[in-house]
Amino acid sequence: MAHEIGTPLGVIRGRAEYLAMQVEGSAVKNNVEIILSQIDRVSGLIRSLLNLAKGDKTEESEAISVNTGLLTVLELLGHEFRKNDIEILNLFDYEKPTTVYGQAEKLQQVLLNIIMNSIHAIVKARESGRTQGHFIRFSRQDFGTQYAISIEDSGSGISKENIDNLFRPFFTTKPTGKGTGLGLATSQWIVESWSGSIEIESKEGVGTTVHIYIPKSS
Numbered sequence: 001m002a003h004e005i006g007t008p009l010g011v012i013r014g015r016a017e018y019l020a021m022q023v024e025g026s027a028v029k030n031n032v033e034i035i036l037s038q039i040d041r042v043s044g045l046i047r048s049l050l051n052l053a054k055g056d057k058t059e060e061s062e063a064i065s066v067n068t069g070l071l072t073v074l075e076l077l078g079h080e081f082r083k084n085d086i087e088i089l090n091l092f093d094y095e096k097p098t099t100v101y102g103q104a105e106k107l108q109q110v111l112l113n114i115i116m117n118s119i120h121a122i123v124k125a126r127e128s129g130r131t132q133g134h135f136i137r138f139s140r141q142d143f144g145t146q147y148a149i150s151i152e153d154s155g156s157g158i159s160k161e162n163i164d165n166l167f168r169p170f171f172t173t174k175p176t177g178k179g180t181g182l183g184l185a186t187s188q189w190i191v192e193s194w195s196g197s198i199e200i201e202s203k204e205g206v207g208t209t210v211h212i213y214i215p216k217s218s
């Protein structure tokens with residue numbers, strides 16, 4: 001697949017570069033540069049998709065701690081929470097081990113994608129006038145054979161038209177250049193590779209809750 005996409009993209013890029021040289025100094029140059037930068041964007045996306053697909057096959061699963069994963073990501077995002085005045089309500093019981101079978105780095109990627117979406121949704125809610133009392137709440141439930149990790153935010157919420165499209169690759173409501181629309185699609189592939197699932201509930205103008213279900217490691 002890499003060749004089938006990479007080769008034509010390479011040809012297109014080469015011709016566009018050649019064209020850029022030929023139109024040096026003319027008004028067309030600007031358009032050709034836009035074409036070049038958009039080709040690079042597509043190439044970048046395809047590279048990340050291929051890395052993801054490769055990673056799933058080569059990386060072994062092992063027993064990993066959801067508690068550690070969440071604490072790591074929360075620490076990483078501490079600055080974002082403070083900057084955006086978001087209260088973190090952490091109902092996670094870190095005394096209880098929450099061990100699943102997967103890859104620690106992938107788990108962090110999933111949590112990061114979902115929490116970043118919550119931060120963006122809160123910024124959006126503020127922009128539309130709902131300025132006070134914003135939070136992200138984390139909780140964990142034990143369902144016997146699996147854990148549910150829930151992430152609730154007070155952000156913009158999701159409209160009924162959009163709710164069924166969230167996991168579609170490249171679906172985004174963010175402005176061009178801001179979102180690739182791969183965050184949730186990627187997260188779903190990862191969690192499904194562990195035989196888990198992701199569910200999203202939302203109310204426009206109120207907020208969103210993402211539930212991640214992951215089988216226990218034993």
Ligand SMILES: Nc1ncnc2c1ncn2[C@@H]1O[C@H](COP(=O)(O)OP(=O)(O)OP(=O)(O)O)[C@@H](O)[C@H]1O
Pocket residue numbers: 113117118121153155156157158162166171172173174178179180181182183184185208
């Ligand atoms: N917590 C949330 N609150 C409101 N809308 C959300 C939330 N999470 C996801 N969405 C909606 O789902 C869309 C898809 O999310 P996804 O993470 O897949 O892509 P993205 O955030 O747009 O881009 P990126 O690839 O950078 O993550 C978002 O554009 C947004 O409209």
Ligand SMILES: [Mg+2]
Pocket residue numbers: 113116117179182183184
């Ligand atoms: Mg996202």
